[in-house]
Amino acid sequence: MTDFLIKGALGILTGRSGAAARAEGDIRVRGGMIAEIGSLAARPGERVVDASGAVVTPGLVNTHHHLFQSVLKAVPAGMNEALAAWLRLVPYTFWDRIDEEALRVSATIGLAELALSGATTVADHHYFFSDRYDFDPVNVLFEAAERFGVRFLLARGGATKGRSFDADQTAQLPVEPLDRMIASVEAAAKRWHDPSPASMRRVAFAPTTPTFSLNEPELKEVAAAARAMGLRLHSHLSENMDYVDHTLAHHGKRPVHWLAEHDWLGPDVWFAHLVESDEDELCLLADTGTAMAHCPQANARLGSGIAPADRLHGLGGTVSLAVDGAAANEAADMVSALYAAFSLHRAHKGVGAADAETILHWATAGGARALGFETIGTLEPGKQADIAIFDLSAPRYLGQHDRALGLIVSGGQAHVRASFVAGRQIVENGRLPWLDMDELAADAARVVARITAPREERRLRASM
Ligand SMILES: [Zn+2]
Known part of the structure; x- marks a missing residue:
């Protein structure tokens, strides 16, 4: 099952940099790993995957998401609001209505959208944990990811202090004492975290924001606890000027400098956004x-700006690509993210800001490095066979002289002919064979109706 030959592709984008960004020929997979790339003949009995008219890339890596938000898309109250008001009106208004079924349906929508855009690795930042739940969101999310067969990292969020907003009509946000948060992360890691190089499941320690979710002395404690458990650190940072104004006012420093003093930088740390970084x-x-x-679409949707991903890349830093939660990005698929990054950086700083191969590098090798999955992210012998094959027969791709780049420079809805995780096929001809889309649509409609019903009606349904 995990041995095959991908044959006849019109191009291979390896996810690597410079001249190594492209390869020619065929790809042999043995035991779920890439064995060789080049002009290869099929061996007797070898399964051949036809890639004619298609481009082959590493499976795409989404490094920041909130799967619970896939049933919170296009909420009217939040459509034209900036970050703080949007947070209050959308995720923080609905969080306590996301019960176990809603979370399962929401995660299924989000993972389907990602898988059908070529994603094979997903990092989900889940940040609502409450005593009032009769379920464990961590288990629901890992179980959803297992059904899809994607590599999955759960960034376990949460807060030890509440956050107040200008007009407070929201349900009180859940907080937990630090020792309970650490114990809960430890329990999640014990059950799900696999540190082995070819791991399918990882856990990271990810308080929602270092600025607004923790008390300052707790930052070092969290960093030390994560490192003692062998877990990476993740959070939101500098999504807009609110973060910068806050740390300048309270700590006299910009966010990254402030976090440097609290052990919150290093190759085991990744931050979503960093839009306002000098x-x-x-x-x-x-x-x-x-x-x-880097979440270009969510940053655009909320009017936060364009993160200096191109500059960080130019300085030799690690840039990865992410869609962020679908409540602030109604196109939470990786191909839309590729095109958004390609076009926004050029609109902002000119055509030299980022070329197509660099954008793909962020979405593959960069993502693998950000998440610490060292055996994926590029197509080269010895790596795990996490591979996407994109069909390029739609009209938008016709007439292109450099056909391999169509996936990135044309945007739109990709057609994934096949994708694989460790050589196991997850998408077949643009479909997830096990997933009934009509049933998912009905589930989505039912959940949205339930969570938007008036409070009295929700109470009645809950007691039935
Ligand atoms: Zn986010």
Whole structure:
């Protein structure tokens, strides 16, 4: 099952940099790993995967997501609001209505959207944990990922202090004492975290924001606890000027400099956004190997700006690509993210800001490095066979002289002819064979109706 030959591709994008970004020929997979790349003849009895008219890439890596938000898309109250008001009106208004079924359906929608855009690795930042739940979100999310067969990292979020907003009509946000948070991360890691190189499941320690979710002395404790458990650190940072204003006002420093004093930088740390990072901060991120989860579409949708991913890349830093939660990005698929990054950086700083191969590098090798999955992210012998094959027969790709780049420079809806994780096929001809899409659509409609029903009606349904 995990031995085959991918044959006849019109191009191979390896995810590597420079001249190594492209390869020619065929790809042989043996035992779930890439065995060789070149002009290869099929051996007797060898399964051949036809890649004619298609481009082959590493499976795409999404490094920051909130799967619970896939049933919170296009919420009218939040459509034209910036970050703080949007947080209050969308995720923080609905969080306590996301019960076990809603989370399962939401995660299924999000993972389906990602898998059908060529993603094979997903990092989900889940940040609502409450005593009031009669279920464990960590288990629901890992079980959903297992059904899809994707590599999955759960960034376990949460807060030890509440956050107040200008107009507070939201359900009180869940907080937990630090020792309980650490114990809960430890329990999640014990059950799910596999540190082995070819791991399918990892856990990271990921308080929602270092600025607003923890008390300052707790930052070092969290960093030390994560490192003692062998877990990476993740969080949101500098998504807009609110973060910078906050740390300047309270700590006299910009966010990255402030976190440097609390052991929160290093090659085992990655931050979502970093839109408002100055040159000094970018140098410090690059020097320490701290990675960026670049979320160009969510940043655009919320009017936050364009993160200096191109500059961090130019300084030798690690940039990865992410879609962020679908409540702030109604196109939470990786091919839309590739095109958004390609076009936004050029609109912002000119055509030299980022070429197509660099954008793909962020979405593959960069993502693997940010998440610490060292055996994926590029197509080269010895790596895990996490591979996507994109069909390029749609009209938008016709007439292109350099056909291999169509996936990135044309955007739109990709057609994944096949994708594989460790050589196991997850997408077949644009479909997830086990997933009934009509049933998922009905589930989505039912969940949205339930969580948007008036409070009285929700109470009645809950007691039935
Ligand atoms: Zn986020």
